[in-house]
Amino acid sequence: MNNLLLLLPELIILIVAFAVFILDLVWGQERSNSSVFPALTMLGALGAVIATVFIWAQAGSGALQLRVIATDSGGALSMLAVDQFAMFFKIYAALTVGLVGLVSTDYIRAHTSFRGEFYAMLLMAGLALMLVASSTNLVMIFLAFEFLSITSYLLTGYLRDNDFSVEAALKYFLYGSVASTVMVFGFSLIYGATGSVDLRDIATALASADGTVAGYLVMPAIVLIIVGVGFKIALVPFHQWSPEAYQGAPTPITAFLSVGPKAAGFALMVRILTIAFPGFAHTAAANWVAILMGIAILTMTFGNVVAIWQTDIKRLFAYSSIAHAGYMLIGVVAIAPQYVGGSQTIEGWSQGLNGLLIYLLGYLFTNIGAFAIIIAVENKTGSSSISKYAGLIKRSPFLAVAFFIFLLSLIGIPPTAGFVGKLFVFGAAINQQMFVLAIVGIVNSVISVYYYLNIARQMFFEDVEDSTPITVSGGLNAAVAISLALVFAIAIFAQPFITWTTNSAQILASSF
Amino acid sequence: MNIPFILTLILLIPLLGSVLILFIPGSNEKGIKNLAVIASLFPLLFSILVWIGYDRATGGYQFVENYSWIPSLNIQYHLGIDGLSIPMVFLSALLSTLGLWYSAKVIKHRVKEFFVLFLLLEASLTGVFVALDMVLFYFFWEIELVPMFLMIGIWGQKKDRPQYSAIKFFLYTLVGSVAMLLAFIAVYLNTGSWDITQIPGLLSFSPSLAALTFWAIFIGFAIKVPLFPFHTWLPDAHTAAPTAGSVMLAGVLLKLGGYGMIRILIPYFPDVFRASAIFIAALGVISMIYGALVSMAQWDLKRLIAYSSVSHMGYFMLGVAAAVYYGDLTSRTIALNGAVLQMFNHGIITGGLFFLVGVIYERTHTRDLTAFGGLSKHTPKYYAIMMVTAFASLGLPGLAGFISELLIFRGAFATMPVMAIIGVIAIVLTAAYILWKIVQYVFLGDFSQEKWDKIFDVRHWSWGEDIAPFEVITMVPLLIGMVWIGVYPLAILTTINQASYAILSSAF
Helix, strand or coil: CCHHHHCHHHHHHHHHHHHHHHHHHHHCHHHCCCCHHHHHHHHHHHHHHHHHHHHHHHHCCCCCCCCCCCCCCCCCCCCECCCHHHHHHHHHHHHHHHHHHHHHHHHHHHHCCCCHHHHHHHHHHHHHHHHHHHECEHHHHHHHHHHHHHHHHHHHCCCCCCHHHHHHHHHHHHHHHHHHHHHHHHHHHHHHHHCCCEHHHHHHHHHCCCHHHHHHHHHHHHHHHHHHHHHHHCCCCCCCHHHHHHHHCCHHHHHHHHHHHHHHHHHHHHHHHHHHCHHHCCCCCCCHHHHHHHHHHHHHHHHHHHHCCCCEHHHHHHHHHHHHHHHHHHHHHCCCCCCCCCCCCCCCCCCHHHHHHHHHHHHHHHHHHHHHHHHHHHHHHCCCEHHHHCCHHHHCHHHHHHHHHHHHHHHCCCCCHHHHHHHHHHHHHHHCCCHHHHHHHHHHHHHHHHHHHHHHHHHHHCCCCCCCCCCCCHHHHHHHHHHHHHHHHHHHCHHHHHHHHHHHHHHHHCCC | CCCCCHHHHHHHHHHHHHHHHHCCCCCCHHHHHHHHHHHHHHHHHHHHHHHHHCCCCCCCCEEEEEEEEEHHHCEEEEEEECCCHHHHHHHHHHHHHHHHHHHHHHCCCCHHHHHHHHHHHHHHHHHHHHECEHHHHHHHHHHCHHHHHHHHHHHCCHHHCHHHHHHHHHHHHHHHHHHHHHHHHHHHHHHCCCECCCHHHHCCCCHHHHHHHHHHHHHHHHHHCCCCCCCCHHHHHHHHCCHHHHHHHHHHHHHHHHHHHHHHHHHHCHHHHHHCHHHHHHHHHHHHHHHHHHHHCCCEHHHHHHHHHHHHHHHHHHHHHHHHCCCCHHHHHHHHHHHHHHHHHHHHHHHHHHHHHHHHHHHHCCCEHHHCCCHHHHCHHHHHHHHHHHHHHHCCCCCHHHHHHHHHHHHHHHHCHHHHHHHHHHHHHHHHHHHHHHHHHHHCCCCCHHHHHHHCCHHHHHHCCCCCHHHHHHHHHHHHHHHHHHHCCHHHHHHHHHHHHHHHHHHC
């Protein structure tokens, strides 16, 4: 297959993004309300999904397809991989962009007069997500990562007349730049130690390096890289930016931040750690499994405990999303086969990576669905305070019930996608005999019930102050309905989703 | 009569009913109520049909439906029933129908939601009793939390702190069920199967892992039963729940834990269970006595009955512990029969008591025992029905409660006599709180018209001061059950015995 054709999803997104930019420029202010922009965004996303599926079909099922895009004498300098793992995240990114585009329309119309660029920027952010997930080279990783960061900062500060939005973007930017710098420093240590920027070459070089290099350079490098990526995912203790950014950002962008960059961060983390450092999962000199285990425990616990006191729903979802990153991290921790070969291993589902992917997938639909409702309520009440949800069941039964189902999915109650995700990550942890992690995970699930049900309590048990019905636009309704359908489908018709994530996860299983 | 997919239909019809109700406009209350009651009649009919159709000579699981659901995880849609689940399915269907019928008259506010949730509750509760796959079991086990949570919170009386009680109920149960989930996963990783019928033969845990898994699952079930010291959610939830909600809570929800212990814990971990039997029996006996003592101290009629549930489910626990302890198989089977029958009896008797509390609460909006007195003369029909139910609860020979207690103690005396002897105290205490608190304070003494007028809600004048016909109709099936089992227990025991014997003889 032609190399350029392998980049079809990225190209589609790029072309659509430029088309939106140009249309916006040509049409000017008076047509900025046009539905063409969101429609184009969704078409672009759909096109990217179809293109990815097409390439997947070409690549064949299960086969490990590492295609080199830019080569310098015999594939030594590969930039991007088009493997199943990357394609999973490309579809994920396209779905994120499409759904966020769907929920943005009303909000953007109501809050700003610069509308066209918003969608173009969103598409660009989606493109950045795709690049991050497929980069296999430290230089490319950094470029893609910065691309994603810059588009995220811009989108966060998109409401430029709104002080909170600007403050959020500034904070995000300041923290983000430090994190990026730290990560690059980590990269430079690796380059210094191995003389290579390609992930596979690094692994080869490190495998034959003596103990001192590993002891002095690899461990600090791994820590620095985890800091950089952990910032993007908002892992504790690199999460400080996220409550502010989530609260201040335009609400559709909050939805985007809670799923898109998080997924890209995980893709990157998994790719770097498993391809470049597979040998350092458990060794004495460097042990990224132990580091991540500690971070996972911290992240879950901190996110859930602090969420209890939140009164603003966007802030609450910021902490909730921190906590969920902690659960997902269990999947990453359980990738490394600590007890491999024992009778405990059951192929196909026990791999933590599979758990991470299916968790991410469920979380995408759950969170975007929930944010669609948050946007609907915010459009009506002008506030994101949890007290505005009082009596929602009377104002809009559909939204209240749908929101409740999304909350149940976040808790992990069957039959929802959240349950399947938890089943997989906890299953992976138990399979690796990481009982502590599984127990901390379930204790946290219980803690989270308290604040999620507090929203349900407002919606169902409290009396209404203002009983005017909340009507929502077709876009928001569609986003809620699609999310709802998938949240149930992932649990009830789980097999195709599991097959898909299993195929996507295989690529990395060979690293160990 | 052989209806294909009869178990699926038992689950599906209430679910379908609840979906259909969503499409009826909320103003058409009559239509909603009729549809709900009709939708619940099918599972009732079918549960009777499977009871009749169950071939006791063959035994084992029958009416089995087994289809692959998630092949890569080996999860199956696997339903089936045996002598243990048949009475439970019937109980769930019966109490649902009665609860819906009663609620159709009583629920006046947010009608549509109530009936949607009630039917969802029925489907999920029944699902736990027919599921033979652990994931499916867990699905139903968790789904049931949602409608119950909303029922307590929405239809609870403000003064009973319904929101607090609802969240407490959800949290407590979830603590248990997540522990259970981890244990289920551990079992799966060990055996490669989620199939409840296959796992006992496949499980090969090390003793320490077996103990860990056993206790993780046990706590999940014990919270549901509820066993002392995990019972504190129960009085709050019961007090706050609407009448039919309390009935389902006491009648069916508490049975989920007990059912799980017999269906899952005994076959999976017979040795761990046996090793801990004395300890578990002690918890059961503490529940019996403690629950009875706390009941005696209550001045709120509904809370009193809630605590009496703790006490009565303690009998059940003693029966199960006696059944797994060392001893002859006959005595142990008798104990297990008693325990299962105790679950069924507790369902109809305490369910009935909650209906009867509802009767007086609807009329007076108080459950304070000191507010009543002398009602035996004023409301004689209510008095008569309450007497039968209360005496059944107390264990009067000739009524249902006596039979199950007799069987439990007969079994326990043979295997763990000390526990049985201590447990007997609870029987005396039960008699004390029923006679002293309920009978004396509510029905005996002098009737004061002035006091009654103050509390009686004239809005319910059309129902009359004494128990109204629709309430009598609600109680009649339960009363028949109490007398029938009391006089001719064999009708139900032959079915239960089939399962008890099979479970105990294959486990040890």
